[in-house]
Amino acid sequence: MTGSDLTDKLAQFNEFFSIDDDFTVNVTLLDPQHIGSYQTFVDCIPAPFKMASEIATIDQSALKPIQALSGIAGQLVDYLNFQAQKIDLMMSYIVQQENQKENRHQGKSFGGGGFSFESNTEFSVGDMLEAKIFIPADNCAIFCYGEVITVNHADSSLPEGDLFTYQVIYHYIQDEDRDLLVRASLHKQSKQLKKLAEERRQHKTND
Numbered sequence: 001m002t003g004s005d006l007t008d009k010l011a012q013f014n015e016f017f018s019i020d021d022d023f024t025v026n027v028t029l030l031d032p033q034h035i036g037s038y039q040t041f042v043d044c045i046p047a048p049f050k051m052a053s054e055i056a057t058i059d060q061s062a063l064k065p066i067q068a069l070s071g072i073a074g075q076l077v078d079y080l081n082f083q084a085q086k087i088d089l090m091m092s093y094i095v096q097q098e099n100q101k102e103n104r105h106q107g108k109s110f111g112g113g114g115f116s117f118e119s120n121t122e123f124s125v126g127d128m129l130e131a132k133i134f135i136p137a138d139n140c141a142i143f144c145y146g147e148v149i150t151v152n153h154a155d156s157s158l159p160e161g162d163l164f165t166y167q168v169i170y171h172y173i174q175d176e177d178r179d180l181l182v183r184a185s186l187h188k189q190s191k192q193l194k195k196l197a198e199e200r201r202q203h204k205t206n207d
Contacts, residue, residue, distance in 0.1 A: 001125055001149075009149040013169050016178075018111025019185040019192075025117050026103040026132035030145065035128060041145055041172040048095045049132070049143040053176055056139060095141040098132055107133065112182040114146065114169040123148050123166055131168065138184035144173040 001009075035041070105119040115133060123129070125148055133142040146168035154163040170178070 006149065009147070009169055010167075013114040013149065013167060016112025016182055017185055017189070018109050018113065018115075019188050020109045021107070021135075021185075021188055023107040023110065024099060024134040025105050025107040025115065026098070026100055026134075027105050027117065027119070027121075027123075028103050028130040029123065030128040030130050032128050035145065035171070038172055042174070045143045045174075046098055048098055049141055052095050052139075052141040053174060053180070056176075056180055092136055092139060092141070096134070098141075099134055103132075108165065110135070110181055111185045112178050114149075114167060116165060116167045118154060118163055118165050120163050122162075122164065123151065125149060125151055128171060129168060133181070135184055138180075138187060140180050140184050142173070142177045142181060144177065145171040147171050 105117045105121070107115060107117045109116045110133065115131070127148045129146045129148065131142075131144050131146050133140065133144070135141075148166050149169055150167040152165040154165045
């Protein structure tokens with residue numbers, strides 16, 4: 001990869017907001033010769049991930065107009081949210097069956113442009129990966145293809161071997177799944193800012 005290629009791909013990674021967060025990602029090395037077209041990728045998405053994406057999109061579309069209303073509509077929103085949570089729990093259980101231990105790695109950041117993860121498995125810049133991203137707190141289960149753009153040697157003192165940190169940009173990802181990741185990253189940022197504000201208030205109170 002040339003310097004200009006890396007610059008372009010880092011710009012793609014940083015095109016969307018991303019947030020540091022611990023999550024689970026399944027990663028499998030792909031043969032670049034067999035990746036095919038975007039439609040081929042869509043056809044390869046496991047059914048649980050397609051269902052999870054469709055349900056999340058429907059939830060957002062259905063609740064948005066009702067949330068603008070007041071009065072009894074608020075009770076309706078609460079009821080629909082409760083029903084959506086039950087469906088999300090069921091889908092989370094189904095999707096977790098796709099979380100394969102042998103391909104499981106520690107995610108470190110995610111956003112609309114890509115994600116990063118740590119692993120003692122060695123990958124190289126330019127490697128194409130099949131990735132399954134699991135963010136249970138936000139009911140996110142995303143299937144995508146990505147390309148490794150940076151590799152950093154994180155730690156060599158671990159008993160299980162060297163630890164590497166990888167940055168990955170999306171090669172193929174559904175638009176609705178990218179939107180889910182963007183919303184999840186902003187939601188986590190909001191929670192972190194609220195927690196920080198509360199800690200500051202507590203600190204002032206203790207002083």
